[in-house]
Amino acid sequence: MSIVSAPIPSVHSIAELRRRVGSWRARGERIGFVPTMGALHEGHFSLVDEARRRADRVVVSVFVNPAQFGPSEDFDKYPRTLEADVEKLASARVDLCFAPSVEDVYPPGFATSVKVGGPAETDLEDRFRPTHFAGVAVVVAKLLNQAAADVAVFGEKDYQQLLIIRRLARDLDISTEIVGAPTLRESDGLAMSSRNIYLSKEERAAAPALYRALTKAARLIGEGEPIGHVMGEAREDVAAAGFAIDYLEARHAETLARIARRQEGPVRLLVAARIGTTRLIDNIAV
Ligand code: PAF
Numbered sequence: 001m002s003i004v005s006a007p008i009p010s011v012h013s014i015a016e017l018r019r020r021v022g023s024w025r026a027r028g029e030r031i032g033f034v035p036t037m038g039a040l041h042e043g044h045f046s047l048v049d050e051a052r053r054r055a056d057r058v059v060v061s062v063f064v065n066p067a068q069f070g071p072s073e074d075f076d077k078y079p080r081t082l083e084a085d086v087e088k089l090a091s092a093r094v095d096l097c098f099a100p101s102v103e104d105v106y107p108p109g110f111a112t113s114v115k116v117g118g119p120a121e122t123d124l125e126d127r128f129r130p131t132h133f134a135g136v137a138v139v140v141a142k143l144l145n146q147a148a149a150d151v152a153v154f155g156e157k158d159y160q161q162l163l164i165i166r167r168l169a170r171d172l173d174i175s176t177e178i179v180g181a182p183t184l185r186e187s188d189g190l191a192m193s194s195r196n197i198y199l200s201k202e203e204r205a206a207a208p209a210l211y212r213a214l215t216k217a218a219r220l221i222g223e224g225e226p227i228g229h230v231m232g233e234a235r236e237d238v239a240a241a242g243f244a245i246d247y248l249e250a251r252h253a254e255t256l257a258r259i260a261r262r263q264e265g266p267v268r269l270l271v272a273a274r275i276g277t278t279r280l281i282d283n284i285a286v
Pocket of ligand 1: 063065068139158161
């Protein structure tokens, strides 16, 4: 079934998605794809802009994927704003919104899982959300297969996810090029995220401490300070701002392996921390 809702087409079935993408492809057009879970904000639109730069047509999927939420996570309360999302996509000159139902994506009898290793087994998000990346991997493999785009854009904000998706595409011979796009930030440095709406006024005021700690640590490591010492101080700064830290670490930017010295490779600093009931993640390059 497909519903054409002005001002841009919004399709719900995989068959209709394939039909539309197929007709563009038959005309020799290049297809860009931005998978999302909706509740779209400027950060998503920077991914759309990146896709637009690299393709003639841009498809955005909106699907809150139950498989990537743990039993005690926020699947039920995750913001669902499809109508507003479609309007925003129209203003961003997106060509098609693909918004499948859970039954479209996981029909009765669905029984396949995707086991991801490498960057998915590095004791970062995977330690705190043990089923998360398997859920991401299965839906991303399906979405990439369904959209059959030339290029798909994912945010660096979910840095571990980006590395896992690159690995997944390579390992499963998915021919879509995977592109990472930089994190968009509020003026005080807080990384844009659909989950920021959960923050109370006080928590929102405290939240930029994460980015402040990351940028300070990146500067000090860049100046040659020992990583262990710098990261210890960064943890103290983040805790002092009221966060409970899940991890705040310096890792190899390509493998996410632990790193003790800057010379061991390109360094990425990654944090996940909770304030009140909200869990925020962020990362930056050194
Ligand atoms: O990053 C997200 O929004 C999601 O994890 C993704 C890639 C759309 C898969 O559901």
